[in-house]
Amino acid sequence: MSKFHKTLLVSVSLIFLTLYLGSKVHVLFFFLSFLILITALFVIVMGVIKIENNFFLKSWIKKEGVQKVALTFDDGPNKETTEKILEILGQYNVKATFFCIGHKIEEDFETIEKIVAQGHEIGNHTWSHSYFFDLYSTSKVKEELQKTNALIEGMTKQENKLFRPPYGVTNPHIAKAVKALGLHSVGWSIRSLDTIAKTKKELISKVEKVSGGDVILLHDTMQITVDHLEEIIKIIQRKNLQAVTVSELFN
Ligand SMILES: [Zn+2]
Incomplete structure:
Protein backbone atom coordinates (compact mmCIF):
# COMPACT_ATOMS: atom_id res chain seq x y z
CA MET A 1 0.00 0.00 0.00
CA SER A 2 1.45 3.41 -0.99
CA LYS A 3 1.67 6.40 1.36
CA PHE A 4 -1.20 7.91 -0.65
CA HIS A 5 -3.53 4.96 -0.02
CA LYS A 6 -2.59 4.78 3.68
CA THR A 7 -3.28 8.53 4.09
CA LEU A 8 -6.67 8.18 2.39
CA LEU A 9 -7.66 5.15 4.47
CA VAL A 10 -6.63 6.66 7.82
CA SER A 11 -8.17 10.08 7.02
CA VAL A 12 -11.51 8.70 5.82
CA SER A 13 -11.73 6.38 8.87
CA LEU A 14 -10.92 9.23 11.27
CA ILE A 15 -13.40 11.57 9.59
CA PHE A 16 -16.21 8.99 9.86
CA LEU A 17 -15.31 8.31 13.51
CA THR A 18 -15.30 12.01 14.49
CA LEU A 19 -18.53 12.67 12.56
CA TYR A 20 -20.13 9.79 14.45
CA LEU A 21 -18.79 11.12 17.78
CA GLY A 22 -19.98 14.59 16.77
CA SER A 23 -23.53 13.36 16.44
CA LYS A 24 -23.43 11.19 19.58
CA VAL A 25 -20.99 12.79 22.04
CA HIS A 26 -20.08 16.42 21.40
CA VAL A 27 -20.38 18.92 18.58
CA LEU A 28 -16.62 19.73 18.86
CA PHE A 29 -15.89 16.45 17.06
CA PHE A 30 -17.35 18.01 13.88
CA PHE A 31 -14.61 20.64 14.12
CA LEU A 32 -12.04 17.87 14.61
CA SER A 33 -13.16 16.05 11.45
CA PHE A 34 -12.78 19.31 9.50
CA LEU A 35 -9.20 19.63 10.82
CA ILE A 36 -8.43 16.04 9.77
CA LEU A 37 -9.77 16.78 6.27
CA ILE A 38 -7.59 19.93 5.92
CA THR A 39 -4.50 18.06 7.17
CA ALA A 40 -5.08 15.15 4.76
CA LEU A 41 -5.49 17.59 1.84
CA PHE A 42 -2.25 19.35 2.82
CA VAL A 43 -0.35 16.03 3.00
CA ILE A 44 -1.69 14.98 -0.43
CA VAL A 45 -0.78 18.34 -2.03
CA MET A 46 2.77 18.09 -0.61
CA GLY A 47 2.92 14.55 -2.00
CA VAL A 48 1.96 15.83 -5.46
CA ILE A 49 4.45 18.71 -5.62
CA LYS A 50 7.42 17.26 -3.70
CA ILE A 51 8.86 14.21 -5.44
CA GLU A 52 11.24 13.58 -2.52
CA ASN A 53 8.26 12.63 -0.32
CA ASN A 54 7.86 9.40 -2.37
CA PHE A 55 4.13 9.75 -1.83
CA PHE A 56 2.63 8.24 -4.99
CA LEU A 57 5.65 6.37 -6.31
CA LYS A 58 9.13 5.71 -5.06
ZN1 LIG B 1 11.42 19.61 -17.04
Whole structure:
Protein backbone atom coordinates (compact mmCIF):
# COMPACT_ATOMS: atom_id res chain seq x y z
CA MET A 1 0.00 0.00 0.00
CA SER A 2 1.45 3.41 -0.99
CA LYS A 3 1.67 6.40 1.36
CA PHE A 4 -1.20 7.91 -0.65
CA HIS A 5 -3.53 4.96 -0.02
CA LYS A 6 -2.59 4.78 3.68
CA THR A 7 -3.28 8.53 4.09
CA LEU A 8 -6.67 8.18 2.39
CA LEU A 9 -7.66 5.15 4.47
CA VAL A 10 -6.63 6.66 7.82
CA SER A 11 -8.17 10.08 7.02
CA VAL A 12 -11.51 8.70 5.82
CA SER A 13 -11.73 6.38 8.87
CA LEU A 14 -10.92 9.23 11.27
CA ILE A 15 -13.40 11.57 9.59
CA PHE A 16 -16.21 8.99 9.86
CA LEU A 17 -15.31 8.31 13.51
CA THR A 18 -15.30 12.01 14.49
CA LEU A 19 -18.53 12.67 12.56
CA TYR A 20 -20.13 9.79 14.45
CA LEU A 21 -18.79 11.12 17.78
CA GLY A 22 -19.98 14.59 16.77
CA SER A 23 -23.53 13.36 16.44
CA LYS A 24 -23.43 11.19 19.58
CA VAL A 25 -20.99 12.79 22.04
CA HIS A 26 -20.08 16.42 21.40
CA VAL A 27 -20.38 18.92 18.58
CA LEU A 28 -16.62 19.73 18.86
CA PHE A 29 -15.89 16.45 17.06
CA PHE A 30 -17.35 18.01 13.88
CA PHE A 31 -14.61 20.64 14.12
CA LEU A 32 -12.04 17.87 14.61
CA SER A 33 -13.16 16.05 11.45
CA PHE A 34 -12.78 19.31 9.50
CA LEU A 35 -9.20 19.63 10.82
CA ILE A 36 -8.43 16.04 9.77
CA LEU A 37 -9.77 16.78 6.27
CA ILE A 38 -7.59 19.93 5.92
CA THR A 39 -4.50 18.06 7.17
CA ALA A 40 -5.08 15.15 4.76
CA LEU A 41 -5.49 17.59 1.84
CA PHE A 42 -2.25 19.35 2.82
CA VAL A 43 -0.35 16.03 3.00
CA ILE A 44 -1.69 14.98 -0.43
CA VAL A 45 -0.78 18.34 -2.03
CA MET A 46 2.77 18.09 -0.61
CA GLY A 47 2.92 14.55 -2.00
CA VAL A 48 1.96 15.83 -5.46
CA ILE A 49 4.45 18.71 -5.62
CA LYS A 50 7.42 17.26 -3.70
CA ILE A 51 8.86 14.21 -5.44
CA GLU A 52 11.24 13.58 -2.52
CA ASN A 53 8.26 12.63 -0.32
CA ASN A 54 7.86 9.40 -2.37
CA PHE A 55 4.13 9.75 -1.83
CA PHE A 56 2.63 8.24 -4.99
CA LEU A 57 5.65 6.37 -6.31
CA LYS A 58 9.13 5.71 -5.06
CA SER A 59 11.76 7.81 -6.80
CA TRP A 60 15.53 7.69 -6.66
CA ILE A 61 16.42 10.79 -4.63
CA LYS A 62 19.78 10.19 -2.97
CA LYS A 63 22.09 7.21 -2.49
CA GLU A 64 23.53 6.83 0.98
CA GLY A 65 27.12 5.96 1.78
CA VAL A 66 28.86 6.67 -1.54
CA GLN A 67 31.42 9.23 -2.75
CA LYS A 68 29.57 9.63 -6.05
CA VAL A 69 26.99 12.20 -7.19
CA ALA A 70 24.81 12.50 -10.31
CA LEU A 71 24.60 15.65 -12.40
CA THR A 72 21.27 15.64 -14.24
CA PHE A 73 20.18 18.01 -17.00
CA ASP A 74 16.48 18.37 -17.87
CA ASP A 75 14.41 19.82 -20.72
CA GLY A 76 16.86 19.46 -23.63
CA PRO A 77 18.17 18.86 -26.11
CA ASN A 78 18.86 22.47 -26.98
CA LYS A 79 21.28 22.85 -29.86
CA GLU A 80 23.23 25.78 -28.46
CA THR A 81 23.32 25.29 -24.69
CA THR A 82 23.42 21.46 -24.62
CA GLU A 83 26.46 21.47 -26.90
CA LYS A 84 28.29 23.93 -24.64
CA ILE A 85 27.48 21.76 -21.63
CA LEU A 86 28.82 18.70 -23.48
CA GLU A 87 32.07 20.56 -24.18
CA ILE A 88 32.57 21.42 -20.49
CA LEU A 89 31.68 17.89 -19.31
CA GLY A 90 34.18 16.56 -21.87
CA GLN A 91 36.95 18.87 -20.63
CA TYR A 92 36.56 17.53 -17.08
CA ASN A 93 35.85 13.96 -18.19
CA VAL A 94 32.57 13.96 -16.27
CA LYS A 95 29.58 11.77 -17.17
CA ALA A 96 26.02 13.03 -16.68
CA THR A 97 22.39 12.12 -17.32
CA PHE A 98 20.18 14.12 -19.69
CA PHE A 99 16.41 13.85 -19.21
CA CYS A 100 15.21 14.80 -22.68
CA ILE A 101 11.80 15.84 -23.99
CA GLY A 102 10.51 13.59 -26.79
CA HIS A 103 9.42 16.25 -29.28
CA LYS A 104 12.75 18.06 -28.87
CA ILE A 105 14.66 14.82 -29.52
CA GLU A 106 12.70 14.42 -32.75
CA GLU A 107 13.74 17.91 -33.84
CA ASP A 108 17.42 17.54 -32.95
CA PHE A 109 18.86 14.05 -33.48
CA GLU A 110 22.30 15.57 -33.97
CA THR A 111 22.66 16.80 -30.37
CA ILE A 112 21.33 13.50 -29.03
CA GLU A 113 23.94 11.66 -31.09
CA LYS A 114 26.64 13.82 -29.48
CA ILE A 115 25.32 13.12 -25.97
CA VAL A 116 25.37 9.39 -26.67
CA ALA A 117 28.78 9.46 -28.40
CA GLN A 118 30.32 11.11 -25.31
CA GLY A 119 29.10 8.29 -23.08
CA HIS A 120 26.40 10.21 -21.22
CA GLU A 121 23.05 8.74 -20.32
CA ILE A 122 19.63 9.74 -21.65
CA GLY A 123 16.39 9.45 -19.70
CA ASN A 124 12.71 10.08 -20.47
CA HIS A 125 11.19 13.48 -19.58
CA THR A 126 7.84 12.94 -21.39
CA TRP A 127 6.97 13.75 -24.99
CA SER A 128 5.34 17.17 -24.53
CA HIS A 129 6.42 18.40 -21.07
CA SER A 130 2.97 19.97 -21.09
CA TYR A 131 1.84 22.28 -18.28
CA PHE A 132 -1.21 20.00 -18.14
CA PHE A 133 0.76 16.73 -17.95
CA ASP A 134 -0.37 16.21 -14.36
CA LEU A 135 -3.99 16.26 -15.48
CA TYR A 136 -3.47 13.53 -18.10
CA SER A 137 -5.14 10.13 -17.78
CA THR A 138 -3.00 7.04 -17.15
CA SER A 139 -3.29 6.00 -20.81
CA LYS A 140 -2.24 9.47 -22.06
CA VAL A 141 0.77 9.47 -19.69
CA LYS A 142 1.70 5.98 -20.90
CA GLU A 143 1.45 7.10 -24.52
CA GLU A 144 3.80 10.06 -23.85
CA LEU A 145 6.36 7.88 -22.09
CA GLN A 146 6.24 5.06 -24.67
CA LYS A 147 6.61 7.43 -27.61
CA THR A 148 9.64 9.10 -26.01
CA ASN A 149 11.20 5.80 -24.96
CA ALA A 150 10.89 4.44 -28.50
CA LEU A 151 12.93 7.41 -29.77
CA ILE A 152 15.54 7.17 -27.00
CA GLU A 153 15.97 3.42 -27.38
CA GLY A 154 16.17 3.77 -31.16
CA MET A 155 19.08 6.18 -30.78
CA THR A 156 20.96 4.63 -27.86
CA LYS A 157 20.29 1.00 -28.90
CA GLN A 158 19.69 0.36 -25.20
CA GLU A 159 16.60 -0.20 -23.09
CA ASN A 160 15.70 2.95 -21.12
CA LYS A 161 14.29 2.63 -17.61
CA LEU A 162 14.79 6.19 -16.38
CA PHE A 163 11.95 8.69 -16.13
CA ARG A 164 11.91 12.12 -14.55
CA PRO A 165 8.46 13.63 -13.97
CA PRO A 166 8.15 17.23 -15.23
CA TYR A 167 8.32 19.71 -12.32
CA GLY A 168 8.82 16.73 -10.00
CA VAL A 169 5.05 16.40 -9.80
CA THR A 170 3.62 12.92 -9.26
CA ASN A 171 0.06 11.63 -8.85
CA PRO A 172 -1.80 8.28 -9.03
CA HIS A 173 -2.06 8.38 -12.88
CA ILE A 174 1.66 9.00 -13.35
CA ALA A 175 2.48 6.34 -10.74
CA LYS A 176 0.31 3.76 -12.54
CA ALA A 177 1.84 4.51 -15.95
CA VAL A 178 5.42 4.40 -14.62
CA LYS A 179 4.79 1.05 -12.91
CA ALA A 180 3.01 -0.44 -15.93
CA LEU A 181 5.95 0.43 -18.20
CA GLY A 182 8.55 -0.82 -15.70
CA LEU A 183 10.25 2.59 -15.55
CA HIS A 184 12.05 4.05 -12.55
CA SER A 185 11.25 7.56 -11.42
CA VAL A 186 14.28 9.77 -10.74
CA GLY A 187 13.95 12.76 -8.43
CA TRP A 188 16.70 14.91 -6.93
CA SER A 189 18.20 15.84 -3.58
CA ILE A 190 19.61 19.19 -4.74
CA ARG A 191 17.43 21.52 -6.79
CA SER A 192 19.71 24.18 -8.25
CA LEU A 193 16.76 26.39 -9.25
CA ASP A 194 18.81 27.35 -12.31
CA THR A 195 15.64 28.19 -14.23
CA ILE A 196 15.00 31.15 -11.92
CA ALA A 197 18.47 31.97 -10.54
CA LYS A 198 19.63 35.43 -11.60
CA THR A 199 23.19 35.41 -10.25
CA LYS A 200 26.12 33.00 -9.89
CA LYS A 201 25.82 33.30 -6.10
CA GLU A 202 22.17 32.19 -6.16
CA LEU A 203 22.97 29.15 -8.27
CA ILE A 204 26.19 28.14 -6.52
CA SER A 205 24.76 28.51 -2.99
CA LYS A 206 22.40 25.59 -3.71
CA VAL A 207 25.07 23.34 -5.21
CA GLU A 208 27.66 24.08 -2.49
CA LYS A 209 25.71 21.83 -0.13
CA VAL A 210 26.50 18.77 -2.25
CA SER A 211 27.58 15.59 -0.47
CA GLY A 212 28.04 11.93 -1.43
CA GLY A 213 25.01 10.33 -3.10
CA ASP A 214 23.27 13.56 -4.12
CA VAL A 215 21.34 13.92 -7.37
CA ILE A 216 21.67 17.50 -8.65
CA LEU A 217 18.91 18.94 -10.83
CA LEU A 218 20.09 21.32 -13.57
CA HIS A 219 18.74 22.33 -17.00
CA ASP A 220 20.77 22.15 -20.20
CA THR A 221 18.52 24.85 -21.64
CA MET A 222 19.78 27.61 -19.32
CA GLN A 223 22.68 29.94 -20.16
CA ILE A 224 23.37 30.51 -16.45
CA THR A 225 23.99 26.77 -16.10
CA VAL A 226 26.45 26.84 -19.02
CA ASP A 227 28.21 29.86 -17.46
CA HIS A 228 28.77 28.24 -14.06
CA LEU A 229 29.00 24.51 -14.83
CA GLU A 230 32.79 24.58 -14.47
CA GLU A 231 32.45 26.00 -10.96
CA ILE A 232 29.85 23.32 -10.10
CA ILE A 233 32.21 20.56 -11.28
CA LYS A 234 35.08 22.10 -9.29
CA ILE A 235 32.93 22.14 -6.12
CA ILE A 236 32.19 18.43 -6.63
CA GLN A 237 35.85 17.65 -7.22
CA ARG A 238 37.05 19.71 -4.20
CA LYS A 239 34.83 17.50 -2.03
CA ASN A 240 36.48 14.39 -3.52
CA LEU A 241 33.22 13.32 -5.10
CA GLN A 242 32.94 11.66 -8.48
CA ALA A 243 30.18 12.74 -10.86
CA VAL A 244 28.58 9.71 -12.57
CA THR A 245 25.38 8.84 -14.41
CA VAL A 246 22.16 8.14 -12.48
CA SER A 247 22.36 4.43 -13.39
CA GLU A 248 25.90 4.18 -12.05
CA LEU A 249 24.95 5.99 -8.84
CA PHE A 250 21.99 3.75 -8.03
CA ASN A 251 23.04 0.39 -9.44
ZN1 LIG B 1 11.42 19.61 -17.04
